[in-house]
Amino acid sequence: MMEHQDRRNAASGLRTTQLTADALVQQGGQDGPALSMPYAEICEIRLNVEMAGPSSQVVCRVSDRAGHELAFSSMSWVRPGAYELKADTFRALLIDLHRALDPWRSEIRFVEGPKLGFMIALFTVGTLTASICLAGFAWLFFWQENGAGLFFLPGVIAGAWLIRLFWPRPPKPYDPDRYALAKPLQPSGEASSTEG
CATH class of the missing domain: 2.30.29.30 (Pleckstrin-homology domain (PH domain)/Phosphotyrosine-binding domain (PTB))
Structure with a gap:
């Protein structure tokens, strides 16, 4: 077995x-x-x-x-x-x-x-991260005219990356024949001995 x-x-x-x-x-x-x-x-x-x-x-x-x-x-x-x-x-x-x-x-x-709940959770984390960092950047850089606002840009980029990566989408069905009809792997020694 x-x-x-x-x-x-x-x-x-x-x-x-x-x-x-x-x-x-x-x-x-x-x-x-x-x-x-x-x-x-x-x-x-x-x-x-x-x-x-x-x-x-x-x-x-x-x-x-x-x-x-x-x-x-x-x-x-x-x-x-x-x-x-x-x-x-x-x-x-x-x-x-x-x-x-x-x-x-x-x-x-x-x-x-992945499961939809997992994707929604990380999508939400990305959205919150991007939103908070974008607000911090806008407030410091534009309204306060302070260059320290640029420190929020990596958070905006990381949040946008999470949003893109974990955009909620349903799971994709696959054909079980891909595995049911697959051939088992042969050890490398057997493959070379059958060729000659």
Whole structure:
């Protein structure tokens, strides 16, 4: 049975995610509780790109009808600012999960992107930041005729960047066949030996 291990951050323990004959199972730590999510109860698969130290990782969030969520990612936390790449087992688990869910495909939402609430929250932070800094710039630079108002411009730019980056938009559906029909990765030694 294929399994994938990852650790989200310093506070979370090592999690092992695996597929059984009828469920997606995630065990938290060696003796931690196991959460089992039957395939028939899964209602959403969400793929999203999130930060992992200085780089980014793909995170798969699986939700069921009861509101439970399992998440596994393509990188694993090692120490502050350092993540280990786990793309090989992540991809294999993702492919096998999409294949296992094929009988329930019509009942499951397959989407890409962050949740709308998250985007609205950061859009609001960007709007407030840009508005406050723009008001401070205008008040100091134009009304007080003080060059210190220029110190507010980086805040205006940062706020505008957040507004642009997190403009609220609905999640984008994706075709589950992209993963269900994908071929597993071959180790580099096998690929070269089959060519000759």
